[in-house]
Amino acid sequence: MAEPVGIVLGSGLGPLADRVTVTRTVGFAEAGLPGSSVEGHAGRFLFGMLGGREVIVMQGRIHLYEGHDAKAVTAGVRWxxxxGVRHVTLTNAAGTLNDGHAPGGWMMLSDHLNLTGTSPLEGGPNFIDMSQVYDAEAMLEFHALANEQGMTLHEGVYAGLRGPQYETPAEIRMLRAMGADAVGMSTVLEAIQARALGMKVSAFSCLTNWAAGMSPEVLDHAEVLATGAAAAADIMGLLEAWCGL
Structure with a gap:
């Protein structure tokens, strides 16, 4: 059997695990990881099957804004x-900066901006090539499957910041000028760590809200969780189909 696929679930996306036939559960503490203090992050690994493929689902993640360093944030990827995971799929909840990518939809990451000010590779000359972070072959497969399912799957650049505060309208204007299509507080460090380990990476943002200054609405974490839960079915069907390839 092929090696297991890793799936990391972001804020509000815990329901993505509902279609997994779970055979074993390992808590973060048991795996040597710190616990998550954020609502919507269960803090456990689920071993099981999805689409006929063995998967290990990381239900929740660790963030820089919780007071952890880059090594702790990426401990789950190393675990x-x-x-045996050699292809990891990262998911997150993100604000959309692209007028054509409305909230409630999904964006597949084609590239990212690491604006966290840190890296899990600090401490040595770890000069890892980052010219192709997100696996091109898998991107084509996901697009084809999305078309078959009638799912709109956007593609774009994700900007990863430290948080925990949301961005200001001026910061959003800066990010748009830099070419970002979505913004969040995770994923980029995990992708860097995965590539340093030679893993293939795919990543998806659930676009939960318009970024600051693009809507009169006040940004709220409860909205993020609710939108993520509502959109979970679409990406779960996509991941299940991909695991069945």
């Missing part, structure tokens, strides 16, 4: 690698 997945130790379990």
């Amino acid at each position: 997945l690698h130790e379990q």
Whole structure:
């Protein structure tokens, strides 16, 4: 059997695990990871099957804004690698900066901006090539499957910031000028760590809200969780179909 696929679930996306036939559960503490303090992050690994493929689902993640460093934030990716995962799929909740990518939809990451000010590779000359972070072959497969399912799957650049505060309208204007299509507080460090380990990476943003200054609405984490839960079915069907390839 092929090696297991790793899936990391972001804020409000815990329901994505509902279609997984779970055979074993490992808590973050048991795996040597710090616990998550954020609502919507269960803090456990689920071993099981999805679409006929063995998967390990990381239900929740660790963030820089919780007071952890880049090494702790990416410990889950290293643990997945130790379990035999060679392709990891990262998901997150993000604000959309692109007028054509409305909230409630999904964006597949084609590239990212690491604006966290740190890296899990600090501490040595770890000069890892980042010219192709997100696996091109998998991107084509996901687009084809999305078309078959009638799912609109946007593609774009994700800007990863430290948080925990949301961005100001001026910061959003800056990010748009830099070419970002979505913004969030995770994913980029995990992608860097995965590539350093030789893993293939795919990533998806659930676009939960318009970024600051693009709507009169006040940004709220409860809205993020609710929108993520409502959009979970679409991406779960896509991941299940991809695991069945």
